[in-house]
Amino acid sequence: MSATVSTAALVKTRSVALGSLWQIPLGEGRVFTIGERSFAVFRARDGGVHATDPFCPHRQGPLADGLVGAGTVTCPFHGFRFDLRTGCAIGHDCPPIGTYRVSVDAYGDIHLHLE
Template sequence: MLPDEKVIYNLGSIDRIPAGEGRTFLVENTAIAIFHARDGKLYATQASCPHKGGPLSDGLVGSGKVICPLHAYTFDLSTGTALNNACSGLMTYAVTRSDNGEILLNLE
């Protein structure tokens, strides 16, 4: 692969993730949480909370945020920024939806 070449991963139909929920996918040995917001937007972050490793895809999703199911730490899904807690932020990834409704993830 060339240095500027993007690798896009097709994770399947958006129908796999109900609106307002998240799912974890394993991509190149990296666990990625994909969130399908109720407004139709897609977000991608690391799958585990940096605080205690909580499964973020099982958290509450709304208003562009996710709340970790273990200790209620909140993160901005666009930036990964921790909100109202001292936890480190999340890794975020570029994710889009194709014209035919497929989830397209860029790990760069």
């Protein structure tokens, strides 16, 4: 499942509300598209919310469809694991994925921040 968000909010503030945290089940990810850019947003089993590039750099596997653990995501194509905080590959020689700051407000809405 993916969601498309208007670019107007991102251009003005460099942050944008993506939607409710509850649309991402615990231990899963979803893709959000802002203009021409896509981001994978995860609700990790440890309660953390993380945003990364949407594809594995190894073979372009869709990371939002991967297995989400406590602070990690495993690519569904080849099993490469990445740290959701740093983007670094765990146990494989693979380039890191981009990570992006997210926050959840008092209403449960996820905000993506691009500095």
